[in-house]
Amino acid sequence: GALVYQYPRRTICKSGTSMRMECQAVGFQATSVAWYRQSPQKTFELIALSTVNSAIKYEQNFTQEKFPISHPNLSFSSMTVLNAYLEDRGLYLCGASGNSDYTFGSGTRLLVI
């Protein structure tokens, strides 16, 4: 079946430092990868949508300068949170799709201290 692995599951970083998270699709080709952030007590905000052979589209309030994303092939994507601060804490979810419904990873829970 289609599976998406995300790592690390949990991480802590010091305020002002950066943190990279990875997303691996297994069993299907991830032509689209969507990265979301769920801040405490909130819903899932789309950060950016990456479709192979297209430019990565960032949503309002999110920029490539802050959340650079790589999607080099049909099974892998990574996103870095640069210069993380308290407001960046939350659950970062990666969803991958091969033209069917999205399969989500377990998320990377980021704590900033």
Added chain:
Amino acid sequence: GEQVEQLPSILRVQEGSSASINCSYEDSASNYFPWYKQEPGENPKLIIDIRSNMERKQIQELIVLLDKKAKRFSLHITDTQPGDSAMYFCAASEMGTGNYKYVFGAGTRLKVIA
């Protein structure tokens, strides 16, 4: 872009009764509507979905209804149990297009009281 409104934000029901969560969307191009359940500290899990070529879908105690004209869809949990207590999120998307992404509602916290 697409926006999804979800109500209510908090829902308390007696065990054994039904719970209903309503969502509305703006973009008539949306054609796929999944529902997710999220337990505390966990990632969201897909529980049921519906495509735009259907008006109703049921999986055991879960029923989803879709009214494309009104751009509304809803989740109904019949015979609720304490284990149904969780956060529920609806989403809308344009599956099969270059703009395929899920736009989530704000979430509903369901509490089933024994």
